[in-house]
Amino acid sequence: xxxQSKLTLFSAVSKIIILLVLILVLPTLVNTVALHNADVRLMxxxxxxxxxxxxxxxxxxxxxxxxxxxxxYNLLKEDFISLxxxxxxxxxxxxxxxxxxxxxxxxxYRVLSSTFDLGDKRYLLEIGRSLATIGDNSQTxxxxxxxxxxxxxxxxxxxxxxxxxxxxxxxxxIVKRLQKIEHPSTFTPKPLNTSTDDFLYLNNTINHMMxxxxxxxxxxxxxxxxxxxxxxxxxxxxxxxxxxLLSDPDTPExxxxxxxxxxxxxxxxxSIIQALxxxxxxxxxxxxxxxSVELPALVNExxxxxxxxxxxxxxxxxxxxxxxxxxxxxxxxxLFTMLFNVVNNAIKYxxxxxxILLAGKPLAKGYELCITDTGxxxxxxxxxHIFSRFKRLHAADGESHGLGLPIVQTIARFHGIHLTVKSTxxxxxxxxxxxxxxx
Amino acid sequence: xxxxxxxxxxxxxxxxxxxxxxxxxxxDWASDGREASEKIAVNLYDxxxxxxxxxxxxxxxxxxxTRALEHDPAxxxxxxxxxxxxxIKGLGLGADDYLxxxxxxxxxxxxxxxxxxxxxxxxxxxxxxxxxxxxTNTRRVQYEGNEIMLTKKEFDLLHYLxxxxxxxxxxxxxxxxxxGNVLEDDYDSNYIDVHIKNLRKKLSAYGPTDWIETVRxxxxxxxx
Numbered sequence: 001x002x003x004q005s006k007l008t009l010f011s012a013v014s015k016i017i018i019l020l021v022l023i024l025v026l027p028t029l030v031n032t033v034a035l036h037n038a039d040v041r042l043m044x045x046x047x048x049x050x051x052x053x054x055x056x057x058x059x060x061x062x063x064x065x066x067x068x069x070x071x072x073y074n075l076l077k078e079d080f081i082s083l084x085x086x087x088x089x090x091x092x093x094x095x096x097x098x099x100x101x102x103x104x105x106x107x108x109y110r111v112l113s114s115t116f117d118l119g120d121k122r123y124l125l126e127i128g129r130s131l132a133t134i135g136d137n138s139q140t141x142x143x144x145x146x147x148x149x150x151x152x153x154x155x156x157x158x159x160x161x162x163x164x165x166x167x168x169x170x171x172x173x174i175v176k177r178l179q180k181i182e183h184p185s186t187f188t189p190k191p192l193n194t195s196t197d198d199f200l201y202l203n204n205t206i207n208h209m210m211x212x213x214x215x216x217x218x219x220x221x222x223x224x225x226x227x228x229x230x231x232x233x234x235x236x237x238x239x240x241x242x243x244x245l246l247s248d249p250d251t252p253e254x255x256x257x258x259x260x261x262x263x264x265x266x267x268x269x270x271s272i273i274q275a276l277x278x279x280x281x282x283x284x285x286x287x288x289x290x291x292s293v294e295l296p297a298l299v300n301e302x303x304x305x306x307x308x309x310x311x312x313x314x315x316x317x318x319x320x321x322x323x324x325x326x327x328x329x330x331x332x333x334x335l336f337t338m339l340f341n342v343v344n345n346a347i348k349y350x351x352x353x354x355x356i357l358l359a360g361k362p363l364a365k366g367y368e369l370c371i372t373d374t375g376x377x378x379x380x381x382x383x384x385h386i387f388s389r390f391k392r393l394h395a396a397d398g399e400s401h402g403l404g405l406p407i408v409q410t411i412a413r414f415h416g417i418h419l420t421v422k423s424t425x426x427x428x429x430x431x432x433x434x435x436x437x438x439x
Numbered sequence: 440x441x442x443x444x445x446x447x448x449x450x451x452x453x454x455x456x457x458x459x460x461x462x463x464x465x466x467d468w469a470s471d472g473r474e475a476s477e478k479i480a481v482n483l484y485d486x487x488x489x490x491x492x493x494x495x496x497x498x499x500x501x502x503x504x505t506r507a508l509e510h511d512p513a514x515x516x517x518x519x520x521x522x523x524x525x526x527i528k529g530l531g532l533g534a535d536d537y538l539x540x541x542x543x544x545x546x547x548x549x550x551x552x553x554x555x556x557x558x559x560x561x562x563x564x565x566x567x568x569x570x571x572x573x574x575t576n577t578r579r580v581q582y583e584g585n586e587i588m589l590t591k592k593e594f595d596l597l598h599y600l601x602x603x604x605x606x607x608x609x610x611x612x613x614x615x616x617x618x619g620n621v622l623e624d625d626y627d628s629n630y631i632d633v634h635i636k637n638l639r640k641k642l643s644a645y646g647p648t649d650w651i652e653t654v655r656x657x658x659x660x661x662x663x
Contacts, residue, residue: 229492232540232541233448233451233540235540235541236448236451236540236541236542237448237450237451237454239541239542239543240451240454240455240458240541240544241450241454243458243543243544243545243612244454244457244458244544246607246609246657247458247461247544247606247607256607256654256656256657257655257656257657259657260609260611260656260657260658263609263611264611267611267615270541304591308590308592308630308634309630312629312630312633312634348627
């Protein structure tokens, strides 16, 4: 997941959690606030009641006719005020919820009870407000608070998204540049336009390291060039000298055989160096990939080149190739060498009257070519090592340098071809090449 | 045929001169780029064998100089540097052939003859020997008017033997010529023996084959 998505997701999730907590806490909170407001209002009313009583005298409320009590409530029974004379007793000064019967209906009220003495009498003043009314208010309050919170959360999530996008733009650019690189040699260092130090540091470090990698590649390239020149030139001299001796009529017959032996040894040395150089050059990306190859055609080309060897060994080559697959941006001669080496091994290690099957079919993601022989097979414990350099597996003739399969693997890797091997000892070996889907 | 050998390695140049002189080529040798550049400008060479790895000169510049010459000599690039062929072609310079070092002298001679035939459009592409006619253009072999069907490798083998008639060719040289375009894990001389056996069998149906001589422990020789 991308960093920007993660940041946005994190900010959204954390805000939603805060929102949920608030939603859980909000009713209690709002109720408490509403109740507290109601209490304050009740106390204000109490003060005003005392003022009125002081101004107008208690007589205007309580007389003998009223039965020593006064009560007033509004039509919807939301509020009430009651005054009554009580026999002297304890002093009450409280606010609490209590159930009251008004006009035969039981209503729960928030009631402020307060006693006061006037003359030698003690009165009880009660001011109430129905809890339903208080609750109504608090519900409205809750709804608005909730809407407000949701709006704030949404707004901040979007602001976060936009801001992180702007903030992470240099990083996105670095990632994009890195994705475009197929090989370190194609990298060109570019400056980054940002005020974020971390990204500048990252970009500079990448540029620096890529530069170092490129230097190493360049050095290796020069080394390969020098080695190939320095090693192959003496071999050239030896080979031409031996060949001149060989073609000289004055050279005595018994010497000819020795010369041929020397040429063979020299050839071995030459092919080892050439194989190693080939591998190094491929790994150093010194081969150009600008050929186009059609797959069944390439296989047929290899078969055409090698079929006489198969005939010599009395091995039958069968092909089962379906579909046409175009490979672009490949190196034709390398791919030819790759397939040639595998088929050549299949001939070399086959049984007399054996066969080789080259089966190719298009896949959803490319093309698969499998080369199956009926040869001696590879023991299971050696299978992981067949692509290691200088691991000689069969080497019956003693002249094999064991670099054939490493070359195959290097070429396959160079072209992004997935190579797998299956083998049963005594029954045969299958090499499968999975050619990638073309861009 | 006047040949210039551009090669900084004296021993190798000596061997080349030795070999080509015996083949009746008139040889000049330039050991560095400056000398080569002078010689090219003064003499009319038919052939230039050019080693691109020169100490004082960019071999590619020298190649460009030869390409600019009016009489257009044939150029074979000899190089120890691989993948150079692509670069030369990329630069649009183009030599007539490329031979990576180390190469066989016989292969060099075969390439030189092929280049000459191509470049100077020699009229006759037919080589005759011991009653056989071998057409290198149509790749057909006839004995007294009867066509003999040969496989590609058999034809290449016969052609190479004819090209170097009266000379011993080792199995290795024959293998390298026939399979030279693939880098092999090992070399199996058995293939050459079987090809020669098949070749003898096919030819013997039409005429004598005693001119393909087996040199014990060394290789084969075509006597004509």
